[in-house]
Amino acid sequence: MRRQAVSVALMSLFILALFPMTGVSAGVAKSNPPTFGSGPTEGGVLSGTVTIVVSTTTGLDSAQLDYNDGNSWISLANITSTSSWIYNWDSSSVNDGAYQLRLEGWSGGASTGTTNSANFTIDNTAPNNLAFVIENPDYGTGTSLANRAWFSIPSDGTLSFTWNASDANLDYATLTNLPGPGAPSNDGPGFLAYRWDWTTGGFPSQGTWNPQLTVYDEGGSSTSETRYIGIDTIGPTVGTPSLSISSDWNKAYTLIFSNLFNGATDNGGSGINGYEVRDSTDSSWNSIGFGGSGSLSLQEGVRQIQFRAVDNVGNRGNPINYTLRIDHHAPVAGGWIVPELTTALTGGLDIQVQASDGLSGINATQSKIQYGFDSDGIGDTPDITSSWVDVGAGLSTTLSPTIDWTTKQGQFLSLRALLVDEAGNSDYSATQHFVVFPSFDFSWASASVDRLVVRAGSEGEVTINSILVSNEAYPGTVMVRLQTAPADRNSDVTWTTLESRTLPPIALADLQEELIWSVAVLNVGEYDIRLTVDPSDSVSERDEANNDAYMVVQGASQKSVGAVTSFSPSLLAVALSGIWIGYWLTRNKDELHSSAQETDSSSASSIISATASSSSGSTCEDL
Numbered sequence: 001m002r003r004q005a006v007s008v009a010l011m012s013l014f015i016l017a018l019f020p021m022t023g024v025s026a027g028v029a030k031s032n033p034p035t036f037g038s039g040p041t042e043g044g045v046l047s048g049t050v051t052i053v054v055s056t057t058t059g060l061d062s063a064q065l066d067y068n069d070g071n072s073w074i075s076l077a078n079i080t081s082t083s084s085w086i087y088n089w090d091s092s093s094v095n096d097g098a099y100q101l102r103l104e105g106w107s108g109g110a111s112t113g114t115t116n117s118a119n120f121t122i123d124n125t126a127p128n129n130l131a132f133v134i135e136n137p138d139y140g141t142g143t144s145l146a147n148r149a150w151f152s153i154p155s156d157g158t159l160s161f162t163w164n165a166s167d168a169n170l171d172y173a174t175l176t177n178l179p180g181p182g183a184p185s186n187d188g189p190g191f192l193a194y195r196w197d198w199t200t201g202g203f204p205s206q207g208t209w210n211p212q213l214t215v216y217d218e219g220g221s222s223t224s225e226t227r228y229i230g231i232d233t234i235g236p237t238v239g240t241p242s243l244s245i246s247s248d249w250n251k252a253y254t255l256i257f258s259n260l261f262n263g264a265t266d267n268g269g270s271g272i273n274g275y276e277v278r279d280s281t282d283s284s285w286n287s288i289g290f291g292g293s294g295s296l297s298l299q300e301g302v303r304q305i306q307f308r309a310v311d312n313v314g315n316r317g318n319p320i321n322y323t324l325r326i327d328h329h330a331p332v333a334g335g336w337i338v339p340e341l342t343t344a345l346t347g348g349l350d351i352q353v354q355a356s357d358g359l360s361g362i363n364a365t366q367s368k369i370q371y372g373f374d375s376d377g378i379g380d381t382p383d384i385t386s387s388w389v390d391v392g393a394g395l396s397t398t399l400s401p402t403i404d405w406t407t408k409q410g411q412f413l414s415l416r417a418l419l420v421d422e423a424g425n426s427d428y429s430a431t432q433h434f435v436v437f438p439s440f441d442f443s444w445a446s447a448s449v450d451r452l453v454v455r456a457g458s459e460g461e462v463t464i465n466s467i468l469v470s471n472e473a474y475p476g477t478v479m480v481r482l483q484t485a486p487a488d489r490n491s492d493v494t495w496t497t498l499e500s501r502t503l504p505p506i507a508l509a510d511l512q513e514e515l516i517w518s519v520a521v522l523n524v525g526e527y528d529i530r531l532t533v534d535p536s537d538s539v540s541e542r543d544e545a546n547n548d549a550y551m552v553v554q555g556a557s558q559k560s561v562g563a564v565t566s567f568s569p570s571l572l573a574v575a576l577s578g579i580w581i582g583y584w585l586t587r588n589k590d591e592l593h594s595s596a597q598e599t600d601s602s603s604a605s606s607i608i609s610a611t612a613s614s615s616s617g618s619t620c621e622d623l
Contacts, residue, residue, distance in 0.1 A: 032056065033113025034063040034105040037085075040120035045169050046091050047124045047219030054085040054103060060112060064104040069094065073102060092124045126221035127167035132213045134227050135160040138313040139270050142227040148208065150230045150270035152313035158199040159229070161211065163187075169218040176212050179203050179231060189218075205233045206269055232269035235317030236309040239264035239292065249325045249360035249423040253298055260292030260307060270312040280304035280321070298326045300359060327359040331367075331419035333429030341413055342542055344439030345405040352396035353417040353429065364394045366420035371399060377412040377433035384411060408436040409540065441542040442478070442533045445469045445512065447549035449519075449529065456524045456555035464517035466531055466549065471542075474508040480533050482517050487526035487552060495530060521555035528552055 037053035040046060054063045062080045065087060066073045079087045100119050105112035134142045134149045142149030151159065163173055172188030175196050184196045208230040216222045240263050244256035260275045275292050276285040279299070285308070288294040296305065303326055306319040334354035339345075353369060355362055369391045372382025382388070391397040395417065412433040420426040447466040454460035468480065479502055483495040498519065507513045521527065529551040537544060 032059050032105060032107070033115050034060060034103040035115050036101070036103060036117055039101060040099075040118050042118035042120070044118070044120045045123050045218035046120055047122065047217075047221050048091060050089045050091050052079070052087045052089055052101070054079050054087075057081070057085050057105075060105045060107050062106045064106065065089075066102045066104070067094070068100045068102065070098055076101075079103075091122045094122055096123050096125055097121065121169065121219075123167075123169050123217055123219035124221065125167070126223045127165040127170060127215040127217050128223060129164075129166035130213065130215060130223055130225045131162075131164040132225040132227055133162045134211075134229060135162065137229070140312075142229050145228050148228040148230050148270075150232050150313050152233050152270075152315055153203060153231060154233070155203045155205070156199065156201045157203060158197050160195065160197050161213070161227075162195040163213050163215070163225075164194055165215045165223065167215070167217045167221075171216045171218045173213060173215045176214070177210050179207065179209050203231055205231070206267075207231055208268075230270060232266070232311060232313050232315060234267065234269060235315040236266035236269065236272045236311045237264060237317050238275060238307050238309040238320055241292070241307055241322075243322065245324060247323050247325065249327055249421070251327055251423040251425050253328065255296045255298055255305065255324065256294075257296070257307075258293035260288070260309070261290075262292075264292070264309050266309075266311045269315070272309050273312045274310050275307060276310060276316070277305065277307050280306055298324065300326050300328050302326075325360065325423070327357070327421060327423035327425060329358070330425040330427035331355045331357040331362050331421050333417060333419060336415055336432050336434075338413070338415070338434050340542075341405070341408075341434055341436045342439040343406045343409045343436065345403075346401075348398040348401040349403070350396070350398050351415065353415070353419075355395060355417065355419050355429070357419075357421040360422035360425075362395065363420045363422050366393070366426070367395060367418060368393050369395070369397050369415065369417050372414045373408065374412040374414045374433055377414075377435065380416075380431045382412075382414040388416065405436065409438050411436050437542040438540040439542060440470065440472045440474065440540070441546070442468065442470055442474075442539070443543075443546040444531060444533070444549035447531050447551060449551050449553055452552070453554040453556055454521050456521055456557065458520065458522070460521040460555055462519050462521065462553050464519065464529065464531070464551065466515045466517065467512055468503075468508070468515060468533055469512040470508045471511070473511060474539075475505050476539070477505055478503045478508070478534055478539065479536065480515065480531065481535050482519070483530045483532060484519070485528050485530075487528050519553070521553055524555045524557050526552065526554050 033056070034054050035056045037055035039052050040050070052065060057063070062078050063085070064078055065076045067076050068074070076089065077087045079085055098119060098121055101117035102114055103117075104114040137149035138152050139150040140147045151157070153159070159178070161175060165173075170188075170192065172186050172192070174186050175184050175198075178184060178198055180200060181202055182200055184198050187193050187196065208228070210226055210228050212224055212226045214222050214224045239260050241257045242259045242262075244254075245252050257277070261272070264272055264275075266272050272290070274290045275288050277288055277294065277296055278285045279296065280303070281299075286294075286296070287310075303324045305322045305324055307322075308319040309317045311317075332355060334356065337352040337354065339349060339351075341349075351369065351371075355367075370388035371391060372385035372388050374382040375384055391399060412435050414431055414433050416431045417429045418426060419429060445467040447464065450463045450465070454462055464482075479500060481497050481501075482499040483497050485493060485495045499517065501515070503513060515531075517531075519529065531549040531551075533547045534541070535547075541547070
């Protein structure tokens, strides 16, 4: 133990001999070390220029500034009063990492002591690997001006952004240049959400913005990234199309259109994506793509065709309307208005066809009437003229006055019309045939009995006054007959001829002949009386239907004096009448004619008898 104590004492003396110290210098070294007036804080992160201010400089000649990178102390700068005891350290001159500073004071060549700073971190590397995402755009990505991210959101909608970055000392992030009003707050420092859900309640309906994300680290370094967005809630304007048909009446079944892009614009919005078309009667629109051309099937009627443009976020603009008038059916012919055709016609013949068209209406200048003559009124083409003859435009016209109608008796005037409507539809009407009648005609100007009811028997005689007329002087003979039949006959009972007269050629020279007839009603009952001219139809007439004149007479019972209670005959009279009529029906007309005198002599036993006279003294044949 003593040896050890001696050794320590000797060593102490040796050291003192090597380092002699005065009382003044030793006092400065121990009592006046420099201190940091400003500098790093414990755990702080520094970047860029770091200002070091030296405090407690009394009695110092200089202060040596050193830094430690975790391995050793390295000289950084000698700070003196000439620099106002300030040193601006460019921290980028060292690598990022953990550091500590040290100040050592010097006076008279001797150290006055050291002071160490807080531990701090140098971070001169800005945040990197930024990920800046715009969520759920309706169109585009937003990564460039050419690929702007578009949104079709209402004024109270929400825009969502997310971000991330690589940095050991991330501090906070800012997001600027967004649609307002207002601006979003910073994300950090402290808690980092790494997203913004930005809503203001007052987004504009359309516009463009360039949001910028800036990420800061604790050293103050930052990195920015820009995205490009737009809001578009307004539909685009469609251009002026080229159409295959005009607004006039048309018979087209298909509309062809093109050039919808000509003049179309989205007015600074997301851009036009395509076009749509529909007939206004349809509930759904048909997409026709970006080319702006296509076709549409057309129905009949006044159509309202609509076109509109669609932008890239689905906004649809106001439609433009085009009115089209479509008619697919030709006019329909009705009846003809044609005067009575006779061989006496002279001059032009006015004819008219009735027709209708439910939509566009008839084009009178394109429609026309055609005619011809046919032998039998059968077929679609007149066989006498062998072809159709055009008369003129319109639905009414006048046939040529040069037609010789006197040669056309029994022929048929054939007519048809080419009907054209305003849309261009056309069709021929069905062929109609009209017979040409002879101009001559018999008719009864008057025919009447002097009494409607007579007492049946030999005294039950009635007188018939009649006037036969013709519309032209007739040069030939004509047959006239007086006929009767029971009024209550059935369809099997025919008329019985009582008298026939043959009028001479001069009878109708003055166009009329008065004929007086006398008929005796022998039996009770009601009887029809008929006067017939030309019963064999040997004379060609305009109208055969007016060759008969009808009358009625009643034979009353002998006991019914002064009054007739009924026109119905007794059962006995009906039976006798049936026997008598049956008898006359079984007789041959030629046989009756040849035995006329014999019949007259037995007239007392007949049911009804007749005598006659003519005002012109014509000859008569009595049956």
